Amino acid sequence: MEKPFRRRDLLGIRDLNAAEIRGILDTAENFREINSREIKKVPTLRGKTVINLFFENSTRTRTSFEIAAKRLSADAVNISVSSSSVTKGETLVDTALNLDAMDPDCIVVRHGSAGVPHQLAKVSRAAIVNAGDGANEHPTQALLDAMTIREHKGRIDGLKVAIIGDILHSRVARSNIHLLTKLGATVKVAGPGTLVPHDFGYLVESGLMMCPHIEDAIEGADVVMILRIQRERQDSAYFPTLREYSIHYGLTTARLDLAQRDAIVLHPGPMNRGIEIASDVADSSRSLILDQVKYGVAVRMAVLYLSTGGSMGNA
Amino acid sequence: MGDVEATLIEKSRIMDETRMERALSRLATEIVEANHGAENIYLVGIRRRGVPLAERLRDKIEANEGTRPIYGIIDITLYRDDLSTVGANPIVNRTELAEDIDGKCVVLVDDVLYTGRTIRAALDQLMDFGRPRRVQLAVLIDRGKEHRELPIQADFVGKVVPTKATEIIKVMLKEFDDIEAVGIFERPSE
Numbered sequence: 001m002e003k004p005f006r007r008r009d010l011l012g013i014r015d016l017n018a019a020e021i022r023g024i025l026d027t028a029e030n031f032r033e034i035n036s037r038e039i040k041k042v043p044t045l046r047g048k049t050v051i052n053l054f055f056e057n058s059t060r061t062r063t064s065f066e067i068a069a070k071r072l073s074a075d076a077v078n079i080s081v082s083s084s085s086v087t088k089g090e091t092l093v094d095t096a097l098n099l100d101a102m103d104p105d106c107i108v109v110r111h112g113s114a115g116v117p118h119q120l121a122k123v124s125r126a127a128i129v130n131a132g133d134g135a136n137e138h139p140t141q142a143l144l145d146a147m148t149i150r151e152h153k154g155r156i157d158g159l160k161v162a163i164i165g166d167i168l169h170s171r172v173a174r175s176n177i178h179l180l181t182k183l184g185a186t187v188k189v190a191g192p193g194t195l196v197p198h199d200f201g202y203l204v205e206s207g208l209m210m211c212p213h214i215e216d217a218i219e220g221a222d223v224v225m226i227l228r229i230q231r232e233r234q235d236s237a238y239f240p241t242l243r244e245y246s247i248h249y250g251l252t253t254a255r256l257d258l259a260q261r262d263a264i265v266l267h268p269g270p271m272n273r274g275i276e277i278a279s280d281v282a283d284s285s286r287s288l289i290l291d292q293v294k295y296g297v298a299v300r301m302a303v304l305y306l307s308t309g310g311s312m313g314n315a
Numbered sequence: 316m317g318d319v320e321a322t323l324i325e326k327s328r329i330m331d332e333t334r335m336e337r338a339l340s341r342l343a344t345e346i347v348e349a350n351h352g353a354e355n356i357y358l359v360g361i362r363r364r365g366v367p368l369a370e371r372l373r374d375k376i377e378a379n380e381g382t383r384p385i386y387g388i389i390d391i392t393l394y395r396d397d398l399s400t401v402g403a404n405p406i407v408n409r410t411e412l413a414e415d416i417d418g419k420c421v422v423l424v425d426d427v428l429y430t431g432r433t434i435r436a437a438l439d440q441l442m443d444f445g446r447p448r449r450v451q452l453a454v455l456i457d458r459g460k461e462h463r464e465l466p467i468q469a470d471f472v473g474k475v476v477p478t479k480a481t482e483i484i485k486v487m488l489k490e491f492d493d494i495e496a497v498g499i500f501e502r503p504s505e
Contacts, residue, residue, distance in 0.1 A: 030390070030407045039443045042393040072393075305393075305407065 008127040008307050011117050012137035013178040021146070021179060028147055028295070028302035034071060035297055045074035048105040048308050053095075054131070055081045055111040060269055060293065061131050061140075065108050068300035074105070074308070096120045105308045109133075114171075127307035135169045140303055141268050142175035144296040146183070148288050149223055151295065152264050157184035162217040162259070164249060165227030165276055166195040166238070172268045173227055181206040190217035191227075191249060194238045214249050221259040225266045226251050229276045242275050252278045256286070264288050323483060323500040329476055330497035335455070338473035339368070342453055343375035345471050349451070350420045353382040357419035357447070361437050362390045362408050364426035367490045368455060372424060385419065387412040394436035412444050421447040422471075426486035428454040431467035456484055456497060 013021065034042055050069040054062050062078060069076035079099075090098075096119075099107060106127045109117050114134030121128040132138040149156055161180050167173045167189050180187050181203060189196060190211040200208055211217040218224055229245060239245045256263065265277075265287040273279045281287060330338065350356050353376050360369030366388055377383040390408040398405075423437055434452060441450060453471035458478045460468070476499070478484060483500045487493075 027407050030409045033409050033411070034393075037444065041443070043439070044393040044395075044398065302407075 009117075009121045010127075010129045010139055010303055010307055011121060012130060013139045013142050013175045013182070014137065016139075016182070018182045018184075021143070021182060024143055024299070024302055024306060025147055025150060027306060028143070028299045029150075031298040031301040031305070032295070034301070035294075040071050041073060042071065043073045044305060045069070045072040045105075045308060048072075048074040049103070050074045050076045050106045050108060050304060050308070051099055051104045051126075052076060052078045052131075053099070053107055053109045054079065055109075055116070056132070058110055058131070060296075061110065064293070064296045065129075065131060065140075065300050065304075068297050068304055071297070072301055072304060074304065077104075092116060092119060093123055096123050100124045100126060106304060129303055129307060132171050134171065135174070136171050137175045137178075138171040138268075139175050140296070140299055141172050142179040143303070144292055144299040145172075145176055145225065145266055145268070146179055147295040147299055148266060148292050149264070151291070152288065153222060156180060159185045159222040160220055160260075161185050161187050161223040161225060162214075162221040163187060163189045163225045163227065164214055164217060164251065165191050166229055167191050167227070168195045168197045168238075169230060170227050173225075176225065177203060177208060181208055185223075188217040188221070190214045192239045192245070214251075214255060215258055218251075218255055219258045221263055223264055223266065224251065224256065224259055226277050228268060228270065229272055231272070242272075246275045250274075250276055250278060251281050253281055253284075256281055266292060269293070322503060323485075324503050325498045325500050326482070328496060328498050329456070329474065329484075332495040335473075335495055335497065338455060339371050340375055342455075342471050342473055343372050343379065346372065346422055346451075346453060347376055347380055349470065350422075353377075353380040353384050355418075355420045355448070356384040357387065357414070357416055357421045358384050359387045359389050359412070359421055359423050359437075359441070361423060361425040361433060362388060363491065364486050364488060365424045367488050368426060368486075369424035372422075372453070385414050387414065387416075389423070389437050389440055391433055391436035391440060394440045396432060396436070410440065415445060416441065416447045417445040418448050421450045423450060423452045425452075425454050426488075427456045427458060427484050428452070428467075428469050428472075429458045429462050429484075431463045431465040434467045435465050455486055458484060 052062050052065050066076045104126045108129045108131050109120055110131040111133050114136035116133050117128050117130040130139055163173050177187055186207045188209045188211050196210055267289050271277055347353050358369045358373050360366035373384050373386050388411040390410050392405045392407045451470040454469045455473040457469055457472045457475045485498055485500055487496045489495055
């Protein structure tokens with residue numbers, strides 16, 4: 001039997017080993033069945049409180065965590081930055097200590113700066129789940145991507161995965177690169193030179209390759225993962241225009257034809273149709289974008305269960 | 316778990332393969348008799364060891380009656396009442412109740428009835444899936460009423476085995492263990 005996931009906090013994929021990742025994915029697969037029941041609720045986390053603390057806007061991820069908590073019978077409380085006292089000048093640690101004083105069992109946090117969940121984990125007694133921190137990590141997104149891949153390919157080991165787009169600013173890319181290489185996939189990344197970082201050198205031995213052209217990355221790929229291009233980057237001169245980005249790095253049917261015939265397309269959303277992904281690709285049967293959203297709930301149920309269920313560590 | 320089990324000492328053997336086979340045959344007959352045929356029976360095995368036992372009962376009922384009872388699996392992990400006290404997180408497995416349970420005669424199948432808490436969890440989960448006409452309980456071994464912590468009794472029992480709380484009953488099945496047998500075990504005294 002695999003060693004179960006035994007960490008209270010989920011701060012990043014980088015801290016996990018392959019057995020722990022598989023443990024979370026296996027648990028998530030077993031949670032899927034609950035989401036197809038007529039009564040989509042189990043009493044597992046009854047009496048537990050989950051706080052969704054979102055310093056950045058997010059509809060999909062926050063809703064997904066909220067639904068996951070509610071299907072496990074936990075009480076979910078949402079705090080968004082616009083309504084919080086952060087805007088009144090409170091420091092991050094004070095916010096955390098105040099929330100902690102209300103005895104939540106888990107705090108799900110998203111923040112624009114890398115390392116915020118790690119800071120909270122130091123001061124809070126609650127389990128901290130990272131829902132995205134700056135350009136660092138977005139572990140549950142990588143887990144739901146992995147679940148989607150496993151569901152359709154039956155495995156991750158030995159697969160060729162292309163990640164296309166703004167790698168530099170993408171926490172989704174970072175978490176995915178860690179997860180996929182830990183589970184034995186080969187990962188090729190491609191994007192404009194200004195948006196592909198050069199600090200991934202240490203991962204080359206685990207199967208990461210940087211490609212100059214999108215075609216090099218996609219050729220022969222089993223999975224093509226497209227990242228959202230953040231429109232606000234255009235003003236920072238990372239690339240000349242959205243149109244030029246689309247011409248060089250947009251996923252079109254012609255480019256997708258370079259991949260394996262049964263290749264699948266993933267996108268973490270929200271999509272910019274016609275920019276990083278052509279509409280016909282996004283709507284084709286090879287695109288599994290809605291499956292990703294669906295598995296996201298199961299993955300987050302598994303993460304909440306594993307980080308709050310049972311008494312682990314210093315509870 | 317494996318390490319702990321390896322150190323257990325078997326005090327006595329309650330059933331061998333033949334006796335287990337006979338007990339299951341009798342249970343299959345009793346279940347059909349009590350439900351006036353096999354048509355409306357929905358056998359539900361409780362993970363883990365209730366699952367192969369339910370499969371065997373299904374095969375025996377089909378062989379005797381020519382009707383294959385509906386069959387499903389329940390995993391009670393998410394309905395446990397001790398999640399905040401057990402050490403590590405129990406592994407979650409899947410519940411598989413593909414067919415509607417509404418109006419069916421559900422027969423829960425487990426290997427050992429002890430405190431009754433597993434059955435409570437299974438009942439709660441069952442009710443979240445629908446409204447069965449009735450629910451019955453079949454167990455291979457009943458450890459005796461004095462251990463019960465809830466008002467739950469079995470309708471069909473392979474064998475009643477009065478035990479001490481310090482004793483452990485192990486139902487060994489070829490799906491998980493090398494042999495088919497039931498034994499009383501005890502931890503070695505220090």
